[in-house]
Amino acid sequence: GAVVSQHPSWVICKSGTSVKIECRSLDFQATTMFWYRQFPKQSLMLMATSNEGSKATYEQGVEKDKFLINHASLTLSTLTVTSAHPEDSSFYICSANTGGTFEQYFGPGTRLTVT
Amino acid sequence: DAKTTQPTSMDCAEGRAANLPCNHSTISGNEYVYWYRQIHSQGPQYIIHGLKNNETNEMASLIITEDRKSSTLILPHATLRDTAVYYCIVRVGGSARQLTFGSGTQLTVLP
Numbered sequence: 001g002a003v004v005s006q007h008p009s010w011v012i013c014k015s016g017t018s019v020k021i022e023c024r025s026l027d028f029q030a031t032t033m034f035w036y037r038q039f040p041k042q043s044l045m046l047m048a049t050s051n052e053g054s055k056a057t058y059e060q061g062v063e064k065d066k067f068l069i070n071h072a073s074l075t076l077s078t079l080t081v082t083s084a085h086p087e088d089s090s091f092y093i094c095s096a097n098t099g100g101t102f103e104q105y106f107g108p109g110t111r112l113t114v115t
Numbered sequence: 116d117a118k119t120t121q122p123t124s125m126d127c128a129e130g131r132a133a134n135l136p137c138n139h140s141t142i143s144g145n146e147y148v149y150w151y152r153q154i155h156s157q158g159p160q161y162i163i164h165g166l167k168n169n170e171t172n173e174m175a176s177l178i179i180t181e182d183r184k185s186s187t188l189i190l191p192h193a194t195l196r197d198t199a200v201y202y203c204i205v206r207v208g209g210s211a212r213q214l215t216f217g218s219g220t221q222l223t224v225l226p
Binding site: 004006034036043044045046049091093095102103104105106107108109111 | 147149153156157158159160161164202208213214215216217218219
């Protein structure tokens with residue numbers, strides 16, 4: 001099946017710094033990628049939808065200036081958490097679709113801890 | 116997307132079939148039933164989907180009632196590695212739209 005990778009798998013950063021998370025589709029081209037966030041013992045919540053070559057669409061309540069998304073190619077989308085704070089600590093997961101299929105493929109997730 | 120209702124948790128003995136129910140009484144005619152699962156601290160994994168016919172693949176079977184208001188995911192021979200949160204999601208077909216995750220069912224496979 002299609003494989004999606006994320007890097008890094010975990011990261012610890014200090015409050016006020018920025019962190020970039022990469023999401024790559026390894027063996028297919030992804031026209032659309034999705035970014036989700038998951039807090040402990042909660043379900044996944046969609047943050048934004050990323051389309052290659054265009055601006056991301058953010059869900060209500062998600063600050064677009066804080067969570068910068070770039071989908072510069074058909075195999076790579078990045079999420080940058082700017083000026084991170086402890087409340088941004090979470091599990092960030094991306095997914096991608098192959099277009100024309102029903103299933104979405106998820107990355108393994110990135111655990112962000114802000115101290 | 117139609118709302119779904121799943122039990123919070125279920126246990127199953129290893130080697131036995133695990134039957135996970137999902138209610139989706141407000142499903143529309145063009146909405147599919149999808150099942151994903153999430154093993155602890157990993158990204159979700161696609162399992163199966165269906166519209167109105169029963170479906171089977173190498174992972175599981177999906178049984179959808181004739182009125183489509185409920186469905187059951189069947190793992191025929193559960194193993195310890197099937198312990199995960201299972202999400203039933205109902206939405207219009209195609210993968211170019213986001214998935215809306217509910218709280219899911221925590222399935223624990225017991226040795």
